[in-house]
Amino acid sequence: MTEALPTTEGDRAHGPHGIAGGAVDERGEPVPDLRRIGIDPDFWYPLALSRAVRRGRTFAAVFAGERIVLYRGHSGEVHALEDRCAHRQVPLSMGVVEGDTLRCCYHAWAYRGNGRISQIPYLPKGCERPPRGVRSYPVREAYGLVFVFPGDPEKAESAPFPVLPEFGAATHRTMTFSRTVNCHYSFMHENLLDMNHQFLHRSVLGRIQPELLGYESGPNFVEARYLFVPAGGRKDRGAGFLSAEGLGGAQTPDEITIRTQYPYQTLQDVPDGARLPAFSLWAAYVPEDAEQRVNHAYGLLMIQKPPVPGVLQLAWPLIRRFTERVFAQDRMAVEAEQRAWDEQGQDWNHEVFPLILDLREVLRANGVPLDVS
Incomplete structure (x- = not known):
């Protein structure tokens, strides 16, 4: 006799419109498959690097x-x-x-x-x-990016635009990322917000133990605070600087804040009493295809310059290589998730982390159903 597993968000069969037939919310309503929810076009999205135009x-x-x-x-x-x-x-x-x-x-x-x-x-x-x-x-041009408002043009003026005071500040230097990733944009939000996947980066960072200190969510945001410490209480290789995902400073554990403020995502390390973050990542995931199974990830990594002049400039190629290696591992994982969805025709993952379940609700509630018929 087979033991029945408890129903999770993955335990369901989809109807003709991508509605989860087996899973229901607290009101007993079917839960739509997030991977069939499109991004809201009524926001400013980067579509190119300024230097490319x-x-x-x-x-x-x-x-x-x-x-x-x-x-x-x-x-x-x-x-x-x-x-x-x-x-x-x-x-x-x-x-x-x-x-x-x-x-x-x-x-x-x-x-x-x-x-x-x-x-x-x-x-x-x-x-x-x-x-x-x-x-x-x-069109708006800012932060070395060309932003376009693809939705209702009458909403463009009142739509929120990213505010990044650390970009261009004399105290900071910015690294720009622009990469195509073969997955639904929601996988990108989940990957950055769920720091429990650090085992994936063990070859680059060593063993790191993330601790969720707490999180809060609202109608259009989810914000989580993590503490990163080396596993076993000792400093492992790479544990001193996770600039693309949240560990900065080689001497003490860092508290990192990661926020999805729909439709953007940020990661920041703000030292006590500081006006600007020691480092800050801003990211936008722009769907490319009509089914939104491919996105272009734009990222701005803004790092505070250390007291010794020229040190950051010398380290810049190493930081770039480091972040590219971390990103490559993340891309491998999220693209594998998308392939599984494509093969199965639905989302069968068994998510148990309340933070990510809340994030999915935010992405569903603020997105728009895809119509690719």
């Missing part, structure tokens, strides 16, 4: 299957347009930048930064232009 050139970007062309005109301002010509739907990213307009490579239709048609070279006199051009998107 060169003056007089186009840059093909994408948000959740929506193709967007970025171009930097002669004035230096970046514009974002729907990446298809209103005429024959050829990608405008194949076009030519002329001054502050973008001309399609096919029939030379020209567009202003607001998406309106400025010229159709062969249009006969007396003929009217089409009533509309292409969609334009609000």
Whole structure:
């Protein structure tokens, strides 16, 4: 006789719309599969590094299957347009930048930064232009990134924008990350917030024992505080600096705060009495495909300069290599999770950590159901 296992979030079969048939919430309602929840487009998302959008050139970007062309005109301002010509739907990213307009490579239709048609070279006199051009998107450039607002443009001005005072501060230096990861964006939030996976990094960091000091959650956030100490009470290799995930300072254990403030995520080490963090990670995970099983991870790691001049600059290549190795291990794990979801057609993991269960509720409640039919 087989012993029945207790029902968890993974113990369920999905219906036609990705509803978890076997699991219910406290009200008895079916729990939607988080991996079928799309990210809310009504936020500012980085779609490119500023240096990648060169003056007089186009840059093909994408948000959740929506193709967007970025171009930097002669004035230096970046514009974002729907990446298809209103005429024959050829990608405008194949076009030519002329001054502050973008001309399609096919029939030379020209567009202003607001998406309106400025010229159709062969249009006969007396003929009217089409009533509309292409969609334009609000754009903001900050922190070395090009942010685009892919949702309702009327909400762009009031939507929260990341505030990072340590970026550009004379006391800090910033390392920028830009990587494609083959998984649903929610796996990324779970990976960073759940520090119980440090065993994964034992080859880089040695043995570290994370201790959850406490956490709180609200309608659109989850924030956790961890204490990191070497396993066995001794300092192991790598345990002195976990800059990408939360252990900083080689002398004493560090208290790290990790927060998902939808849709962004931060990790900070703020010493007592300090105005700015000793180091701070800001991250955004931008879905690329319509099914949102691939995301582009943008990260800004801001590290305080030590008292001795030049030390951080000398250590910079080592810090970069260190963080890349940690990130590579995390990417391996979350991409394996996505492959399991793809193979099984649903989420069968048995999550037991209350912190992550609360995080999933925040991501569900603030996301939007995917419609990929």
